[in-house]
Amino acid sequence: MSSMGDRSVLSGWAATWSVDSADKSTRKMFDLGARLRRESTAPIYDLSLGNPHLEPPPLWRPELIRMLETEPAGQHRYMPNAGFPHVREFVAAREGQRFGLPVTADDVVMTVGAAGAMAIAFRSVLDAGDEVVVPAPYFPEYQHYCRVVDAKLVAVATHRDFSLDVAALERALGPRTRMVILNSPNNPTGALYPKTDLVALADALRRASVSRDRVLYVLEDSPYRDLVYDGTMASSILPHYDDAIHISSHSKDLGLAGERIGFALVSPRSRGRALLQRALAFANRVLGFVSAPALMQRVLPLVLGRPGGRVDAGIYGANAAAFVPELRALGFEVVEPRGGLFLFPRVPEAWIRHFGDRAGDAVVERLAERRTLVVPGSAFGAPEYVRIALCVESQEIEGALSAFRAVCGEGAGGGTG
């Protein structure tokens, strides 16, 4: 049996996927960054992964320590799969106020980050063969989440300014459509969907529902909702459409991406509300999460909504503002992001003429030679674009802009490659 190839040894699909998807993965850039760091001590300007660089807010650490120093027994054991009741009550009250809806603790399931919430929501409502409609460009992990449950992702292009094309979305709603994902502020584009567009989409979904015998869900994946640059609140579809699940995490507003804390919230107006609550908690259990980490659940009510209880998200807007005019001067087409962690510029026309569908990749490769890492738009189905993460220090922006200037100065026909 020593002649067995790796592929025949491991026919489980994760093995196959991990090979197939490695090339275009955002994570590849993360690993490349690690390698560049090992190879040389020269600075690297890593604007690839949306790894929030802001530290947890000032209140978080002392509150966590105080909690640990004063807690009664029994705080680190198993709890109900949906999470600690008092934490769910806190989240329900806070979110109910946000949405203007009577959210209860039963509507809330605490999760292993937003990704864990996506996993349980997908399992709870999707059958094999169901279609999931997503405005494009979109977070590429959605493809994997669909494959896990044998659902089919249907991408629908947004307008050139990355706003929702509601008419196109409505046309995409077929007989097997089960879910529409909304992600605002958006990864990778930074687009923020205004209330008017959400109301129009809700109307379209209701029209499409008339002749159906299954509910059409909206899954609102909102990890960046508290990172709107002008300080306003991101609009939600929940007040306008009943069959919705809202998902968020504290990876960004509390800078806790590695600690894995988020939640899923069932709209209190959704049909099958009680069954959906149970399904989410059950999926949290049998998919292997069991529950969200106890410590991170318990610290939330001590921090959220209090002074010093969130990161200063203004830095992301400031970073975007530093990039936009410089990139435009270099010939990039830039839609100014309204929130979130990313900038998604279209590379200069000369590169698109020269490289066609490899234009974004070419810019990325040329930047990497100058130790500057960004993600090619091809990873998001938009090969003429690159994604720039804004969670970086100002000296990294300067270094990255130098690399952009050098690469653009060489032109599409230049470079060392």
Place this chain on the structure above:
Amino acid sequence: MSSMGDRSVLSGWAATWSVDSADKSTRKMFDLGARLRRESTAPIYDLSLGNPHLEPPPLWRPELIRMLETEPAGQHRYMPNAGFPHVREFVAAREGQRFGLPVTADDVVMTVGAAGAMAIAFRSVLDAGDEVVVPAPYFPEYQHYCRVVDAKLVAVATHRDFSLDVAALERALGPRTRMVILNSPNNPTGALYPKTDLVALADALRRASVSRDRVLYVLEDSPYRDLVYDGTMASSILPHYDDAIHISSHSKDLGLAGERIGFALVSPRSRGRALLQRALAFANRVLGFVSAPALMQRVLPLVLGRPGGRVDAGIYGANAAAFVPELRALGFEVVEPRGGLFLFPRVPEAWIRHFGDRAGDAVVERLAERRTLVVPGSAFGAPEYVRIALCVESQEIEGALSAFRAVCGEGAGGGTG
């Protein structure tokens, strides 16, 4: 559409499962306990869920606090999906010593508890239709884990003393068998598989592998491995069989069930080792875990293997010793557990004659009337048994034993029902 039933609203499988499986779920007992607590303040003797009641060991809290007080920036961000490199190196060194194998950091993936490790291991090596052989009685969540990946669980009875029936296991290895799960010390039986049985099983697996073109994996699910009552080390099959994945967690030895920290370890001798490492990390990402919680990863090297760095597991053995003679005197057949959190006695013959396949359920129901909660053996495919969790205080044992005495005194024909 208001006439839609809940079932048609939610056709995703988690919704269906959450209904279908609720009756026999261990979690049902957990929820029943919560209800009994709300209804009356009279004591409840809850021996249903294996919720480790021991507090984290003395070293854990001060080390965690010290870590929080002195940590540099950047400790709560995303890290590689497999976990922090220095933590994986620590685990690899420790486990390599345990198994006598050259385990490296690359072989280790830090996970959201043992359940999270099971989820990624199942996805990494199982295809739809594959068979998973499990000695019975077994942890019923395995059924769900199999359904998640469309695999089929094949239960193989153990001997009457719950030891492995290696011949029966060998007969069960069919052309679609892809994996054998070992769980020692066992949930629910407390059986500990000796090295001789593991060597015999390894030989059987090698014999069965001769004519196969796919690897036959052993998945060693060992969350109770450090809870052996006589203080010896639980034997592992890893030194004796190469294509193995070892899984454990710190829910029990560190009392951190709610904090979700565990790991999966690829045997360094396994075929396709590198691909398997990548598959596990990739599954950790796309199944929604992303990574194990950062804080709990980082605290492990500060605590494990140091004085005051583990719970006193002797208490579980003492609790078992308190139950065994009393239950035997009441007519229960009891195989003395060697480790773990559970006791799995067979109910007295009179009850089996009276209730047949409902004997265990009947005892459970009669105990619940006396506010004592245990899990029916039917949940484990062994309807003549009940499972008693040993993670309780001594006054709970006394209360529970009083209930057992009263129920048995009434006899199978008695009770209020």
